[in-house]
Amino acid sequence: MRSPNDTVPKTSVHSQRGQCAKRLSILDAAAEVFCRQGFAGASIDEIAAEACVSRQTVYNHYREKENLFTAVVEDVMDRANAMLFSILSTFPENPDNLEDDLAAFAVRLSRNCICNQDGKFLRRLVQSEGERYPHLFEAWRQHGPGKIGTALAALFARLAHKNLLQIDDFDLAARQFLALVNADLQMSTLFGAKPTEDELENAARNAVRTFLRAYAATTSSGSAPAILLAGR
């Protein structure tokens, strides 16, 4: 896989974001350009220019376009993954107001995992190149943001165990929660425009309200919680 004459300095730690400023700069520029133009449309010259680096330097570090592409994908996925788990850890152990806590959580999730540059990049790339690079898709699913689903499912299982939610199928609930959060953002995210903070807030509120109407634990009397039905 790795050619012997990679002139990459001593610090050739695979694609892990390591040391060298140029390497980093190339990675970032490449992410930008690949995202804008797709794999076929992106040219090494453009990437080099955006990274303020000579074309030869790009080739020194990444040997060929294909190689650079997979390095970028790995890098973005690593970052997205770290971000995801940092956000998951913010959910309070004992939520005192489930609706507010879930909404705040949803805002963080959509702001930092879905609507940010990395989220956009991954969505676009998996969509347009996923068929051509099946391993890309698989990586996205198992090791990248595709994991959001399983992580969320675990969170919901915890909440159900505390009798705060009433859920049969945790994975399904997780998928639906994400889908609902996305429902109001799709237009923005499809187009590429970053939604405002207000839009994020609204989208989260709408999603959580509907989600809780469907999944909030019923009170002991068996009817839906008064607070949820009251607003209608």
Next chain:
Amino acid sequence: MRSPNDTVPKTSVHSQRGQCAKRLSILDAAAEVFCRQGFAGASIDEIAAEACVSRQTVYNHYREKENLFTAVVEDVMDRANAMLFSILSTFPENPDNLEDDLAAFAVRLSRNCICNQDGKFLRRLVQSEGERYPHLFEAWRQHGPGKIGTALAALFARLAHKNLLQIDDFDLAARQFLALVNADLQMSTLFGAKPTEDELENAARNAVRTFLRAYAATTSSGSAPAILLAGR
């Protein structure tokens, strides 16, 4: 816009799917290739080959690549649009079992508008080329499947008027309904694999069940309908 020496026969009715078999064949092949490779990655040679037509014929009909691309987009959108309205018209005026009717409706919608070749093409293209061709995105929204939302909202308004649903914001409910239907299909549709008929059925059932838990009209007693809570 239109060059005077378009050698297109007498039947130059813009891009409306008209007459000439070659023209049709080119349009279909181009849709296929653009979808697979994106705009930059698709070559006229490949399109011509897939259409079983000489390259020159492609140029005779569509003058240049850009032109062919927009013709394909228009064509696919027209078809998707027609399909959407044909499906909307199948929803019964007086549903006797809302859950079943909505589920059947969701199956038809996802099979024929979301998971089919045209749906895939449009999603992929809007996603990857929407930023470069803003008019494409705008067209998709106003004149293509972006309209599903408003059409659905109208349907839900009707159902709410008949006291079958209890909805504040019809547009929101429509977006959420679509999002829920997509929730289980995203993996398949992202990857490009056609889901099986069973998967469609399941996705629709899951979506409708959650949707109705959130939006079904409460019975006169004020509690959620017994049938909906019973299953849990």
Next chain:
DNA sequence: GTAAAACTAGACACAGTTGTCTAAAACGTC
């Protein structure tokens, strides 16, 4: 300060694409 490593700029061969052009072939119609 010096030597090794990293970087730059430019030229280069090669391949692929777009869009044009031409002459010959196939087609449809009267």
Next chain:
DNA sequence: GACGTTTTAGACAACTGTGTCTAGTTTTAC
């Protein structure tokens, strides 16, 4: 069968992109 149109196959110029090479410059490390 003859005419006009459509289609084809191939050659073509212009361009763009990839990946290599070289020679010179800058940076870094000792």
